[in-house]
Amino acid sequence: CVLVRFKDGAFLGGNFIATVGIDFRNKVVDVDNLKVKLQIWDTAGQERFRSVTHAYYRDAQALLLLYDITNKPSFDNIRAWLTEIHEYAQRDVVIMLLGNKSDMAAERVVKMEDGEKLAKEYGVPFMETSAKTGGNVELAFLAIAKELKHRATQQPNEPKFKIHDYIESQKQKSGCCSLG
Numbered sequence: 001c002v003l004v005r006f007k008d009g010a011f012l013g014g015n016f017i018a019t020v021g022i023d024f025r026n027k028v029v030d031v032d033n034l035k036v037k038l039q040i041w042d043t044a045g046q047e048r049f050r051s052v053t054h055a056y057y058r059d060a061q062a063l064l065l066l067y068d069i070t071n072k073p074s075f076d077n078i079r080a081w082l083t084e085i086h087e088y089a090q091r092d093v094v095i096m097l098l099g100n101k102s103d104m105a106a107e108r109v110v111k112m113e114d115g116e117k118l119a120k121e122y123g124v125p126f127m128e129t130s131a132k133t134g135g136n137v138e139l140a141f142l143a144i145a146k147e148l149k150h151r152a153t154q155q156p157n158e159p160k161f162k163i164h165d166y167i168e169s170q171k172q173k174s175g176c177c178s179l180g
């Protein structure tokens with residue numbers, strides 16, 4: 001749903017079919033007047049597809065790890081995902097942690113601070129998102145696009161792009177609205 005929100009700006013809640021194996025979508029974003037084509041692979045979360053998804057880690061330049069703020073086991077699984085990433089992904093892969101469903105405040109079981117703490121422990125950027133409202137969804141993908149663009153085009157005399165600082169300056173804590 002987060003990927004569909006980013007790609008199509010829509011949320012088709014309730015009517016979703018679980019990802020079987022792997023799915024991908026392209027989106028071109030503008031980063032500092034340069035067009036960056038993101039090819040985004042959505043891997044199935046279910047254990048039975050694990051052998052398929054492992055194969056895709058190796059070529060990924062960035063990985064977005066999502067948990068559901070209304071589902072504690074999804075948060076508890078993040079450590080296992082990070083272990084997998086270290087085993088199968090490129091060493092310099094950009095990792096981002098997202099706590100999704102920030103619109104569901106009444107059902108929240110994972111505190112924002114706990115997401116922040118875990119992200120800090122692993123040195124990865126973090127934000128809460130909502131595929132339903134669009135909150136922070138564009139920011140998450142844009143921050144990754146910026147990081148990858150800077151890595152690819154960085155000149156020695158240019159200031160280094162700092163993804164953590166960029167996100168902190170842009171993110172909406174409430175997850176209430178899409179980027180204007």
Ligand SMILES: Nc1nc2c(ncn2[C@@H]2O[C@H](COP(=O)(O)OP(=O)(O)OP(=O)(O)O)[C@@H](O)[C@H]2O)c(=O)[nH]1
Nearest residue numbers: 001002013014016018019044045100101130131132
């Ligand atoms: N309220 C709310 N519901 C959401 C949000 N994102 C996803 N959902 C709902 O959560 C369910 C699962 O969403 P998916 O995006 O299919 O989750 P997934 O982790 O990709 O699931 P798999 O395809 O099985 O890996 C669906 O019923 C969505 O409608 C959100 O931000 N807010």
